[in-house]
Amino acid sequence: MTTAPTSADRPRTGLVRRLNFAAAWGEGLDGFDLGVISVALPFITKALGLTPVEAGLIGASSLIGIFVGAPLAGFLTDRYGRRLLFLVDVIAFIVLGLAQGIVTDGIQLFVIRVLLGVAIGAEYSIGAAMLSEFAPAKGRGRRLSGLLVGWYGGYLIAVVVAYVLIDGLGISWRWALACSALPALVTALVRIGFPESPRWLLTHGRGQEGRAIVDRYLGGDRYFEQENFGSEEERRTASLFRGENLKRLVFLSVFWACNVAPYFAIFTFAPTVLKTLQLSDPAVGTIFVNALAAIGAVVGMLSIERIGRRKQAVPPWWIMAGALAVIGLWAGAPGWVIVLCFAVFSFLNALSGNLTAVYPIEILPTPVRSSGVGVAAAVSRVGAAIGTFLLPVGIDTIGTGACMLIAAAVCVVGGVVSQLMAPETTNRDLVDTSSSPLRAAPEPAATR
Incomplete structure (x- = not known):
């Protein structure tokens, strides 16, 4: 005869849902910030008299900041805990977002946006790690993918808002940039009062505190055993740059960089790119x-638990490479062909890009999870920053077609690496996914 679970043993999801919302809005802030600058940059360039090099630097500025902020915040979060930085970095968004509204030259804007990038980098290192360390294995991929839905949703909303404010209503681009402080304020209010990650507490010898948080917020002993929290106490030391963890870090860095580099480069300058391709209405x-x-991100979120991580990781690379190659090789292609190819690339880039919020969390162990996410994010943004900086120069020198072929080659690299290394982690607990050897062969999903 089995004993009915007590109220303390029943899973509770209220905190996880609130945390999911708070983390998704944090990702949305990043997308909003980059979406606004993609529309505002031509107006900024004209108003401040920027050269193509200066415009490229401002376009890449927040990506440069991420290179510093992501690994730094990751190290601090792994060492001192998730909760405090989860709130502090979004407060920085508010202050820096407003500061964009009072800049008077390109240098000031560049500096402020680099600092914004530092805050964005912190968000990458903290938000997904915080969410995953509370969430159950079942549905974890969907929750983490939801963070990228927030990113693409924020980007899309920002593009529409920026066009309405600047192009439609004739409002200064400064106000368009400063409006990012509003969603940041909402995010900050939601983040007040979260407890510390129980997995982080367990790996730092604070088992009683970790168990108390599981008991109070998540579902007691049954949840503790089901999600394998106990094994975290045995993993108090780990090296990010040795052995299997180094292999995981290399895979994550290459996968992430190849996903975001062509996207940021192309869509930071989307109006300029589409205009040079003779598209009649770039807006x-x-x-x-x-x-x-945004639709691709939603489809990826809804399908990830059904089709698995690996099937969502590998095929899109080859289709994206083909779509960009068509643009690069077909000089004078009709406008509908250009838009269709960009649409295919955009949809699949977002669909597979969901895994940049899933894979780093699932295959890195708790003691180095935030640090590893930070390093992988930093490496990815090096590629994105280089692409974003060089694209306007490339359009001006070698032409848009050649730039699209280079972007297609980047997708081929991502496809090869994913084909060889992308693992299957669906429905496996975090201890299992982050301790198993990294290999491409799919494994049967654990049943629960």
């Missing part, structure tokens, strides 16, 4: 392809 084209990206 409509920009909104359309970004809407497809």
